[in-house]
Amino acid sequence: MPVTWDAFKEGDEIPVLKKKPGVTQLVKYAAGGGDFNPLHHDFNFPQSKALGSIIVHGRFKYAALGELVSSWLDHGGRIQKISCQYRGMDFPNQEMTLGGKVVRKYEEAGKKLADLELWAKNEKGQNTTPGSATVRIDR
Amino acid sequence: MAKIEITPAMRAVVGVESPPWTHEVTTTSVRAFARGVGYTDLVYFDEAEAKKRGYRSLPAPATYFGTPIFIPGKSNDTFSNPMLPGPRLEHGLKNVLDGGAETEYLEDICAGDTLTVTSQVADLTTRETKAMGEMLIVTNLTTVKNQHGRVVARQRSQGLFY
Numbered sequence: 381m382p383v384t385w386d387a388f389k390e391g392d393e394i395p396v397l398k399k400k401p402g403v404t405q406l407v408k409y410a411a412g413g414g415d416f417n418p419l420h421h422d423f424n425f426p427q428s429k430a431l432g433s434i435i436v437h438g439r440f441k442y443a444a445l446g447e448l449v450s451s452w453l454d455h456g457g458r459i460q461k462i463s464c465q466y467r468g469m470d471f472p473n474q475e476m477t478l479g480g481k482v483v484r485k486y487e488e489a490g491k492k493l494a495d496l497e498l499w500a501k502n503e504k505g506q507n508t509t510p511g512s513a514t515v516r517i518d519r
Numbered sequence: 520m521a522k523i524e525i526t527p528a529m530r531a532v533v534g535v536e537s538p539p540w541t542h543e544v545t546t547t548s549v550r551a552f553a554r555g556v557g558y559t560d561l562v563y564f565d566e567a568e569a570k571k572r573g574y575r576s577l578p579a580p581a582t583y584f585g586t587p588i589f590i591p592g593k594s595n596d597t598f599s600n601p602m603l604p605g606p607r608l609e610h611g612l613k614n615v616l617d618g619g620a621e622t623e624y625l626e627d628i629c630a631g632d633t634l635t636v637t638s639q640v641a642d643l644t645t646r647e648t649k650a651m652g653e654m655l656i657v658t659n660l661t662t663v664k665n666q667h668g669r670v671v672a673r674q675r676s677q678g679l680f681y
Binding site for chain 2: 399401405408409410411412413414415416417418427437438439440442443444445446447449450451455458459460461462463464465466
């Protein structure tokens with residue numbers, strides 16, 4: 381259901397998104413996004429070996445945070461800003477739980493806006509990808 | 520351990536805008552990116568659904584700025600970005616990690632759009648980290664204009680070199 385201005389308040393958490401990409405999903409992402417760095421698909425690549433494994437593309441996690449927010453909006457608004465930092469590495473076949481919380485709900489220059497804090501937690505509960513977003517609500 | 524030095528030649532690259540490059544946003548490319556992330560929302564795949572939801576065509580998923588045109592010899596074969604003429608940041612560091620990004624959207628981007636993209640190094644700094652030792656942090660600013668000449672998005676992204 382498209383989000384509406386009355387449907388949420390500051391402090392609310394948005395529905396979580398779970399992702400558990402295997403190597404094949406990372407190959408699909410490489411093809412869709414153009415990042416063919418072997419660090420994300422080749423376990424024998426020197427940088428992969430040094431890290432102990434291939435790792436999930438940072439941009440995959442950023443896009444997944446985008447999916448998290450877009451799913452909540454369900455086209456009832458638009459993302460105005462979205463950011464994240466890659467603080468920890470994520471590995472294939474490990475479940476990431478992406479979530480967010482509305483930290484501010486406000487109007488500015490005639491637009492209804494909300495700021496969200498975002499996160500992607502690994503199986504140990506560590507937030508490897510802290511982020512934030514500002515959304516515009518149209519309904 | 521050798522300390523990373525930001526030389527005057529590296530500093531001179533900051534603020535120099537690259538020549539433009541074209542990124543295409545097509546129904547096929549939107550579907551490929553959406554599929555790569557794992558979206559199941561039909562709006563990114565089915566044009567009738569996209570129009571029903573108020574878009575001109577399949578909307579670009581969040582963080583997707585179209586696919587840069589790939590020309591062998593002109594495009595980086597690993598990352599698919601264009602290798603544009605202009606001053607290069609010669610830091611000599613072999614490894615790179617993505618530090619993060621911040622995107623600002625001004626307008627919708629949809630299949631059918633042709634985007635013109637330029638970028639520049641916006642900042643250079645070094646940081647001592649626990650996990651990887653000293654790293655060079657390069658902040659890039661990418662400006663995305665659509666076929667009407669309007670800026671539709673801007674992104675600041677960080678590359679961590681070591």
